[in-house]
Amino acid sequence: MLALAHVSTDRRRASSAEGVSGDGADSTCPVPPCIRRLVGDSVYDEPVTSLPVLPPRRQRGNRKGHGRVTLADVAERVGVSAITVSRALRKPLMVSPETRDRIERAVAELGYIPNRIAGSLASSSPSAVAAILPSLDNSIFTDVLKGAVGTLESSGYQVVLGNSHFDPRVEATLVETFLAHGVGAIMLTGARHATRARSLLARSGIPVVQTWSLPRRPIGACVGFSNYDASYAMVRHLIERGYRDIAFVSAAVANNDRAAARRRGYAKALVDHGLFDDPRTTLESTFDLAAGAAALDRIRSVRPSTDAVFFANDVLASGAVLAALRLGLRVPADIAIAGFDDVELAGHLMPPLTTVRIDRIGLGVTAAELMLDALAGESIAGRRVDIGFEVIARATT
Amino acid sequence: MLALAHVSTDRRRASSAEGVSGDGADSTCPVPPCIRRLVGDSVYDEPVTSLPVLPPRRQRGNRKGHGRVTLADVAERVGVSAITVSRALRKPLMVSPETRDRIERAVAELGYIPNRIAGSLASSSPSAVAAILPSLDNSIFTDVLKGAVGTLESSGYQVVLGNSHFDPRVEATLVETFLAHGVGAIMLTGARHATRARSLLARSGIPVVQTWSLPRRPIGACVGFSNYDASYAMVRHLIERGYRDIAFVSAAVANNDRAAARRRGYAKALVDHGLFDDPRTTLESTFDLAAGAAALDRIRSVRPSTDAVFFANDVLASGAVLAALRLGLRVPADIAIAGFDDVELAGHLMPPLTTVRIDRIGLGVTAAELMLDALAGESIAGRRVDIGFEVIARATT
DNA sequence: GAAACATGTGCTAGCGCTAACATGCACGGA
DNA sequence: TCCGTGCATGTTAGCGCTAGCACATGTTTC
Numbered sequence: 106m107l108a109l110a111h112v113s114t115d116r117r118r119a120s121s122a123e124g125v126s127g128d129g130a131d132s133t134c135p136v137p138p139c140i141r142r143l144v145g146d147s148v149y150d151e152p153v154t155s156l157p158v159l160p161p162r163r164q165r166g167n168r169k170g171h172g173r174v175t176l177a178d179v180a181e182r183v184g185v186s187a188i189t190v191s192r193a194l195r196k197p198l199m200v201s202p203e204t205r206d207r208i209e210r211a212v213a214e215l216g217y218i219p220n221r222i223a224g225s226l227a228s229s230s231p232s233a234v235a236a237i238l239p240s241l242d243n244s245i246f247t248d249v250l251k252g253a254v255g256t257l258e259s260s261g262y263q264v265v266l267g268n269s270h271f272d273p274r275v276e277a278t279l280v281e282t283f284l285a286h287g288v289g290a291i292m293l294t295g296a297r298h299a300t301r302a303r304s305l306l307a308r309s310g311i312p313v314v315q316t317w318s319l320p321r322r323p324i325g326a327c328v329g330f331s332n333y334d335a336s337y338a339m340v341r342h343l344i345e346r347g348y349r350d351i352a353f354v355s356a357a358v359a360n361n362d363r364a365a366a367r368r369r370g371y372a373k374a375l376v377d378h379g380l381f382d383d384p385r386t387t388l389e390s391t392f393d394l395a396a397g398a399a400a401l402d403r404i405r406s407v408r409p410s411t412d413a414v415f416f417a418n419d420v421l422a423s424g425a426v427l428a429a430l431r432l433g434l435r436v437p438a439d440i441a442i443a444g445f446d447d448v449e450l451a452g453h454l455m456p457p458l459t460t461v462r463i464d465r466i467g468l469g470v471t472a473a474e475l476m477l478d479a480l481a482g483e484s485i486a487g488r489r490v491d492i493g494f495e496v497i498a499r500a501t502t
Numbered sequence: 503m504l505a506l507a508h509v510s511t512d513r514r515r516a517s518s519a520e521g522v523s524g525d526g527a528d529s530t531c532p533v534p535p536c537i538r539r540l541v542g543d544s545v546y547d548e549p550v551t552s553l554p555v556l557p558p559r560r561q562r563g564n565r566k567g568h569g570r571v572t573l574a575d576v577a578e579r580v581g582v583s584a585i586t587v588s589r590a591l592r593k594p595l596m597v598s599p600e601t602r603d604r605i606e607r608a609v610a611e612l613g614y615i616p617n618r619i620a621g622s623l624a625s626s627s628p629s630a631v632a633a634i635l636p637s638l639d640n641s642i643f644t645d646v647l648k649g650a651v652g653t654l655e656s657s658g659y660q661v662v663l664g665n666s667h668f669d670p671r672v673e674a675t676l677v678e679t680f681l682a683h684g685v686g687a688i689m690l691t692g693a694r695h696a697t698r699a700r701s702l703l704a705r706s707g708i709p710v711v712q713t714w715s716l717p718r719r720p721i722g723a724c725v726g727f728s729n730y731d732a733s734y735a736m737v738r739h740l741i742e743r744g745y746r747d748i749a750f751v752s753a754a755v756a757n758n759d760r761a762a763a764r765r766r767g768y769a770k771a772l773v774d775h776g777l778f779d780d781p782r783t784t785l786e787s788t789f790d791l792a793a794g795a796a797a798l799d800r801i802r803s804v805r806p807s808t809d810a811v812f813f814a815n816d817v818l819a820s821g822a823v824l825a826a827l828r829l830g831l832r833v834p835a836d837i838a839i840a841g842f843d844d845v846e847l848a849g850h851l852m853p854p855l856t857t858v859r860i861d862r863i864g865l866g867v868t869a870a871e872l873m874l875d876a877l878a879g880e881s882i883a884g885r886r887v888d889i890g891f892e893v894i895a896r897a898t899t
Numbered sequence: 900g901a902a903a904c905a906t907g908t909g910c911t912a913g914c915g916c917t918a919a920c921a922t923g924c925a926c927g928g929a
Numbered sequence: 930t931c932c933g934t935g936c937a938t939g940t941t942a943g944c945g946c947t948a949g950c951a952c953a954t955g956t957t958t959c
Contacts, residue, residue: 218702
């Protein structure tokens with residue numbers, strides 16, 4: 106509906122804020138005259154059907170009411186029935202052009218905003234879908250979200266967000282909350298979920314899309330890739346480069362099937378190549394740069410012969426690369442480091458990080474498309490979309 | 503309600519996934535027996551009131567209905583009226599313990615999930631609030647969100663998320679959508695908003711909290727700090743350290759009052775110290791590491807004498823520090839670099855980045871508290887909360 | 900000319916829940 | 930015995946909107 110305005114990098118212009126639509130300035134900020142004089146093509150003050158201030162609304166009946174303009178108000182003004190207004194807004198072709206026109210004018214004049222809550226209730230057709238992410242700290246999840254939100258919003262669905270903090274119990278609570286809010290579909294992360302969440306979803310019957318994994322028996326549909334294969338491929342890459350004493354660090358596998366699959370892929374690759382899966386150097390960690398540094402430190406003290414560390418996510422790997430830099434370690438000469446996800450930072454590190462690229466935006470878009478299909482009445486049960494992965498060999502290995 | 507499970511770093515345990523609650527494995531992943539045998543204290547299979555499969559529901563009347571268990575179903579089963587069930591769930595003290603008990607049992611047996619949509623409509627009390635962020639790419643915004651979501655969820659509100667992509671028109675559309683969804687309060691980023699958004703908010707009368715800035719005349723309340731002062735303080739720090747040819751890079755100021763205020767603070771500090779605000783080295787940029795690198799490059803070619811660059815956000819500054827490392831530039835000997843926000847990466851760079859620390863989680867929490875106050879009936883209009891800032895002088899300056 | 904159809908609009912009856920106002924009942928004090 | 934009081938529960942009437950039909954008008958067909 107609205108095109109996003111992309112502001113070019115080298116355009117330098119001050120906005121002509123004052124008095125138009127909000128300060129645009131901190132209170133302690135005297136606006137220098139030189140800037141004040143500049144004229145900006147700010148989009149704040151775009152022409153807009155001015156919304157007149159209405160007289161306070163009379164109360165009908167003895168119930169509170171939002172005091173908001175309703176469909177009935179518009180109908181009354183135009184001299185038609187409420188249903189006609191409703192139709193003019195939702196199915197314009199069902200209403201004669203003249204009536205539609207008058208209704209549209211009245212809507213603008215009154216500043217009517219449809220109550221989608223009431224609409225959803227009456228039509229029992231949802232206006233929102235939910236996405237449950239395990240974390241907002243890591244851009245890998247917000248990338249997926251971005252892809253999904255873009256697709257869903259352009260189809261008129263609102264996206265409600267939940268953060269499970271990697272806790273299946275929190276996830277189950279979120280599922281319940283979202284069902285209570287009548288969302289039309291739910292996007293989950295990963296393949297494993299609390300039994301409670303599963304039964305809630307099963308009885309609700311709403312479409313479910315699982316992401317990041319390809320469970321054999323998805324709840325509904327799933328979009329992801331083989332974490333096992335991707336991890337296996339990366340370890341094979343390390344072995345091909347000549348590394349033998351490889352360590353592995355991932356998130357805690359207990360609540361994270363992706364991490365678990367990556368660990369299994371790692372272990373299998375080692376075994377297949379006659380290498381030892383040393384439990385001392387198979388670690389779990391939280392998700393932050395400091396943890397990556399700490400893991401590197403631990404591995405080097407526990408098994409000094411370690412020549413490569415495979416981190417199952419780029420944040421940890423980046424933390425390790427940065428730590429190596431601080432410690433004066435040469436990467437990969439002293440120790441090789443590999444990551445997973447290909448976040449933006451990975452390519453900017455020195456040396457740039459070897460990692461596994463996942464098309465996260467595409468993952469989100471695909472998940473959203475599946476949800477839209479389901480909302481359009483199609484059955485998506487059992488659909489499994491593999492978005493693949495790609496080992497990006499850069500300079501840390 | 504639910505405590506988050508924090509999994510310690512060194513606990514290594516495989517999950518006993520198979521057959522309990524979903525694969526927990528990619529389809530291509532053969533689960534090695536060694537792992538299979540391990541017993542995890544996974545939270546997936548926690549005891550749960552098992553939800554019996556119900557017979558398909560009869561349709562009442564000729565309307566569709568969700569096919570979902572309703573309040574009336576529970577009431578019928580218990581042999582009370584719907585309102586009693588409603589009260590037992592929302593105001594337990596109004597119902598006798600025995601009745602309440604029977605109702606709770608029936609709720610569990612039937613797997614009843616209240617329809618909050620209908621509840622909101624009937625009570626005209628909202629169950630969700632909205633947060634509009636300019637971006638999900640930058641952790642600074644998701645940090646605020648995290649603080650806000652935590653606070654709001656524990657008060658039973660759902661948080662609906664909007665991403666304006668730094669475009670006031672998109673923001674206005676989001677405001678309209680959220681109003682249509684009947685959110686009880688809206689959190690916005692920054693001080694400047696499209697006229698349309700302002701008038702929509704004004705007539706809706708719902709509580710609004712602006713974040714990151716302290717506009718003189720906030721729409722409702724605001725939580726933030728003086729971007730102008732913070733920027734001024736950083737530039738003063740640079741000047742005190744002896745830098746004289748200072749450059750400035752920020753996001754485009756036209757749609758971003760924070761960037762605009764920071765630029766004004768920068769300009770004023772230069773002028774106050776007898777330095778020249780060179781337009782050639784006052785740049786605007788997008789928000790990513792590559793852009794920081796590009797800006798550094800541009801500045802060095804445009805004005806080689808530049809001895810310090812102040813980036814109005816840490817992502818750009820980090821990109822520049824990383825680029826300097828790649829180019830073999832010594833920081834700060836060859837060029838000093840300062841950032842803004844104190845993101846996690848800042849402290850992990852080599853050398854660690856001088857920046858301005860903002861308590862973003864606290865900002866989100868405070869914003870949420872203001873919303874909660876407003877939702878509790880308190881007037882928050884005109885409240886302005888300054889969360890302050892702190893210049894963190896590290897090694898890049 | 901009547902039947903058959905299309906088109907635009909309105910009426911009614913809900914969606915599932917809850918506010919406001921009953922109602923019924925036990926208790927105690929006058 | 931009566932009445933007030935407090936408590937637990939029920940009845941009614943919506944919240945704002947939309948599905949399903951009914952009903953007027955034209956317009957076409959034979």
